[in-house]
Amino acid sequence: MSGVLSGARGLVNPLRQLTLDELRRRTSLKWREYPDDVLPLWVAEMDVPLAEPVARAITDAVTRGDTGYPAGTGYPRALAEFAGRRWGWDGLAVERTALVPDVMHGVVEALRLVTGPGDAVVVNCPVYPPFYEFVTHNDRRIVEAPLGEDLRIDLDTLEDAFRRARAGGRPAAYLLCNPHNPTGVVHTPDELAAVADLAQRHGVRVVADEIHAPVVAAGARFTPYLSVPGAENGLSLMSASKGWNLAGLRGGLLVAGPAAAGDLARVPFEVSVSTSHLGVIAHTAAFSEGGEWLDAVLTGLDDNRRLLASLLAEHLPAIGYRPGQATCLAWLDCRALGLGDDPAAVFLDRGRVALSSGLAFGTGGAGHVRLNLATAPELVTEAVRRMASAVA
Template sequence: MDPEPRATPDDDTNPLRRLSLDDLRLRTSMKWRTYPDDVLPLWVAEMDVPLAVPVAEAITDAVALGDTGYPAGTAYARALADFARARWDWDGLAVERTAIVPDVMLGIVEVLKLLTGPGDPVVVNCPVYPPFYQFVTHMDRRVVEAPLGAAGRIDFASLERAFRHAAADGGRAAYLLCSPHNPTGTVHDAEELSAVAALADRYGVRVVADEIHAPVVALDAGFVPYLSVPGAENGLSLMSASKAWNLAGLKAALAVAGPAAADELARIPEEVSHGPSHLGIIAHTAALRDGGHWLDAVRAGVDDNRRLLAGLLAERLPGVRYRPAAGTYLAWLDCRPLGLGDDPAAAFLERGRVALSPGTSFGTGGAGHVRLNLATSPELLTEAVRRMAVALT
């Protein structure tokens, strides 16, 4: 099926501009219920958008039919394969080498169980998405950090040291690659990913790529799937429509194996496939097949907000260092020059009543930083920066 259908009128407007603060405060999700109503929440990765029309219609139709049973079939995988072909020029996503999993992080857990054992090392590029630490340690694996370089890109000397350390223990080692990277927004290019594959092969480290933010890149940027580069044949990827279409409450994701990892993926226990929501799979499938125009409107809106944030910070908070990135809808802000200590998010919350994600939770390199969610209206973004500046007075 064509993943780029004709646009509807709703697709032609910026979804980030369509909901007021009063509308958003009616929501009962984590973003809008964790803090009191006087706090402006720009922290967790939920977008301030209405559902894409094709997604809302697919869910409504399923509910009207009472189609709320257990998930089945390959519609989600086929929609993702079509999307990958159209968007990333990648023909290598084979439906038969996929498995539905409850969500990306639980899928990562299941894949790491296939590739590693208790006590084995898992390499991460810090600062990185906090659940990488939480889930990996909870499943009795060891996190080995390979800090990013100063520009927020993979530091291959650091990565090689981590791989060498991980391989020296004699166990089975894995590398949990965040692509695009959260929180920096870095979009790894084909040369970098090929170098990752070569280095992993040299040290016998298995690569597991978290590619949940893959559809959300700048309009002038391109995403390269890890499994599409030479040498990545024994890698595995976790993908989902969750972030790009704001579907975190409709759980579903796909584990995708390279050709040399297909037998391992086939060993995922059958009961794991019961974890995804059937309505979630319907929603994600509709998003990938019919939500392309809506996605591009969001991407354009996030591009605008990156530029807006850079200007606002230059005007109101010139001490904050911000490098607009090509991926995700998250901004990684270096607030160390402000003198707010290791956790500036605490000061912004207490004095400015704006909630941001504290950099300390992202591991080594996160102290003195905050992560800000750009997927909101320009008006709320402007108000957030105003409040952050007030916190310094």
């Protein structure tokens, strides 16, 4: 597989650089969960080689034996500079950041800072399944605020959820997914400002999972939650993990708004020191030097979104698909196919293609599947062929 991208300075498309045989030699979850006759397009791993600046930084560190504990401010400084270049946001203060092992563990720590056991955490379902798992495992309870029919935040529904979450005067948090997984929606500045206003009025603390922030389609623009008016007491989790496929090189940043600096000071020492030093090195290199590689991936993902829409229109027109503005994921409405609440099980059994079941994403997920677009266009094509054969 090979390809050149006109939109990314002539770079080779990273999504077309690895053959299926090469990918099947990987030992990560995506390629080991199912037998070899299954095409895996489920978990959010990208089918790409490691970006050269990241590979070089890790190799150099290993050569030096630089494998101790993390230190310094290189990571938050690299992220701050990236935020200025990409998002026009100059408000990421290095002194208001803390290292965390990864974004979801950072979410847990942030929720511990602003809520207690038994308190409510509001989520916009359908949403990333670990939101449910990590929140409930840490003795918080979920309050759902379903997305609207347009898959965007419904402010009236959100306000009702805030009222229910704060019943009895207990603390509550809102776990915001920005951009949204699985829909790929990029929240607008006005939407986020309205969220901040609602949160202020109801005394709800906002914790924003912004791990997909670098993965935004052409024509869309990511807005950091902490950049909007009224978000000063918010907390955000950021990482290079999704943009550069670094799930195996963990490292995240907890970022606080100006009014939340005191909360950040209460992050336990053992949390930051548990972050992978090699992960920090990798994420720093990605934000500092990986922009050109990221642009090539984003161009490839834009091409795959168009390809998927065309393939579905031709072979599976009953499936509803709104190409997302962000993430490497596609949210597919399969209810018209009559496959029941879990069409992913049918596609796996009859078509030997693995997709994420919508049931795990909470209310609104039944009858849906999530497909990972971060692969070669030939594999997207093969996936749709297999899905069509499963319902023929």
